[in-house]
Amino acid sequence: MEKAGRPPLVGTREALMSVLLAAALAGCGGTPFEYHSQREIPEGPGLLTGESGALILFSDKKKAKADPPLASAQAVAGDAPGAASGEFVEFREFREFRRWKDTAKDTPEFREFQDWREWKAYRSWKERQPK
Amino acid sequence: MTKSALNPLVLGTAVASALAMLAAPAYALEAKISGQVNRAIMHADDGNNSEIFHVDNDNSSTRFRFTGSEDIGSGLKAGIVWEVEYQSNDSDQVTLVGAPGKSDTGTTFGERKMEVFFAGAFGQVTLGQGDGAMNGGIEVDLSGTTVVGYAGIGDLGGAITFGGTAGLSLRSVINQQDFESRYDRLRYDSPKLGPVTISLSTGTNGGLDTEEYGIWYSSNLGAAGTLAFAVGFSTKDFSTVAPDPRGDQETTGGSISWLHPSGWNVTLATSSVANDAGKDSDFKYVKVGYKTGRHAFSADFGMGDDQVAVGDEAEHFGVQYVFAPNQAVDLYAGYKTLGLDRAGGVTFDDIKILAVGSRIKF
Numbered sequence A: 001m002e003k004a005g006r007p008p009l010v011g012t013r014e015a016l017m018s019v020l021l022a023a024a025l026a027g028c029g030g031t032p033f034e035y036h037s038q039r040e041i042p043e044g045p046g047l048l049t050g051e052s053g054a055l056i057l058f059s060d061k062k063k064a065k066a067d068p069p070l071a072s073a074q075a076v077a078g079d080a081p082g083a084a085s086g087e088f089v090e091f092r093e094f095r096e097f098r099r100w101k102d103t104a105k106d107t108p109e110f111r112e113f114q115d116w117r118e119w120k121a122y123r124s125w126k127e128r129q130p131k
Numbered sequence B: 001m002t003k004s005a006l007n008p009l010v011l012g013t014a015v016a017s018a019l020a021m022l023a024a025p026a027y028a029l030e031a032k033i034s035g036q037v038n039r040a041i042m043h044a045d046d047g048n049n050s051e052i053f054h055v056d057n058d059n060s061s062t063r064f065r066f067t068g069s070e071d072i073g074s075g076l077k078a079g080i081v082w083e084v085e086y087q088s089n090d091s092d093q094v095t096l097v098g099a100p101g102k103s104d105t106g107t108t109f110g111e112r113k114m115e116v117f118f119a120g121a122f123g124q125v126t127l128g129q130g131d132g133a134m135n136g137g138i139e140v141d142l143s144g145t146t147v148v149g150y151a152g153i154g155d156l157g158g159a160i161t162f163g164g165t166a167g168l169s170l171r172s173v174i175n176q177q178d179f180e181s182r183y184d185r186l187r188y189d190s191p192k193l194g195p196v197t198i199s200l201s202t203g204t205n206g207g208l209d210t211e212e213y214g215i216w217y218s219s220n221l222g223a224a225g226t227l228a229f230a231v232g233f234s235t236k237d238f239s240t241v242a243p244d245p246r247g248d249q250e251t252t253g254g255s256i257s258w259l260h261p262s263g264w265n266v267t268l269a270t271s272s273v274a275n276d277a278g279k280d281s282d283f284k285y286v287k288v289g290y291k292t293g294r295h296a297f298s299a300d301f302g303m304g305d306d307q308v309a310v311g312d313e314a315e316h317f318g319v320q321y322v323f324a325p326n327q328a329v330d331l332y333a334g335y336k337t338l339g340l341d342r343a344g345g346v347t348f349d350d351i352k353i354l355a356v357g358s359r360i361k362f
Helices: A012-029 A061-066 A069-083 A086-103 A108-128 B008-028
Strands: A055-059 B030-045 B050-056 B063-073 B076-088 B107-120 B123-131 B182-189 B196-205 B208-220 B226-237 B248-259 B264-274 B280-292 B295-305 B313-326 B329-342 B351-361
Antiparallel strands (some): B030 B050, B030 B063, B030 B351, B107 B123, B123 B182, B182 B196, B264 B280, B329 B351
């Protein structure tokens, strides 16, 4: 139906559809990001719930990190002293480090960690040099 | 059975191994509760009356939710979302019409989402009360000022009427026509195809058969900034229960928002609703904004054509400001004016609304 009376702002609907199509084609090379409507509960930390942004009623995720199936089996089988040994603690920390390494790439913390590693290598090399 | 089979070490190892195998699928189980409170002081003036309201800002209402999910094996995740809003003096329900004190609309406890979902490499299937495939498709907005001003112009002061005329509420003459909102449905979202997700839903909305289709796009374009848009189509059959002259009502539209790394951003939206009874209404919206640090500013303009009757022309102009001292807190202020012209040269005094408030995620 032809709209009467209002001066045209632009052919808005047609223009928008064209822009959407052009953007879809032009934007194919971009990296996806998760759009989150600002009308929804914001992501990120909460005033009372802290960094998690939610009150965790129940979670097995931390337990999963702390108690890999192998360790559980050893502990129940009477191998608890071994599970609590320094070697096991180191193994657990190493697993946590691997998880963090897999998920933290491209974060400022990861870059800082890489800088620290390079500095350590440089210092070690420096100490090995003849005086 | 030999004696050696009862060796405590062997038996313990066997039991532990079995428990570990049984326990493994439950390792990713997590249940959470979260929510927000969003309160504002709103001054409204329709040219004849004015009043100050203490409202729950319907742009992003006070609500809380329970969520839970668990990896159920074979790359599948199952979960639930249970979300309700609890509003005292809803900002889109208060009105200047009626006796003093009538502006207090009381408290409402409303459903938002009560759904189960299954997600995997195939995408996600969701069943229950929740967002239709295109809910929010006219409201994509990266400005950072949505909490006080966005395409849903009627969410703040939506029940206030032009000239005190019943049926000519702000919300009815300039509605963003955002598809079919939330309803009982079966929804499918494809896995991300690059930056694109295809969404479909079918269900019952207010007892009427409803379907929605569309695509969602969101991409980080590097030096060119961030781009998000949605475009879709929905249909609602008014003759589901009994013959109705409106028949199939169809909504088409979309919105796009672009945020440049400099902080400047632009948002456009448009929608059109048509049915067998001759309804052919339009909505158009543009917003220009600027974000810097914890501050976001914007100005927007919207138009609603033929939404109540042929010849109706409603216009909106607004300005918004949001300060976010941290990720959990928004402090905001917004001002808007709205005008309506009807066929035959009938005009009304402008409606003016000022809102100041805060949203806090807890």
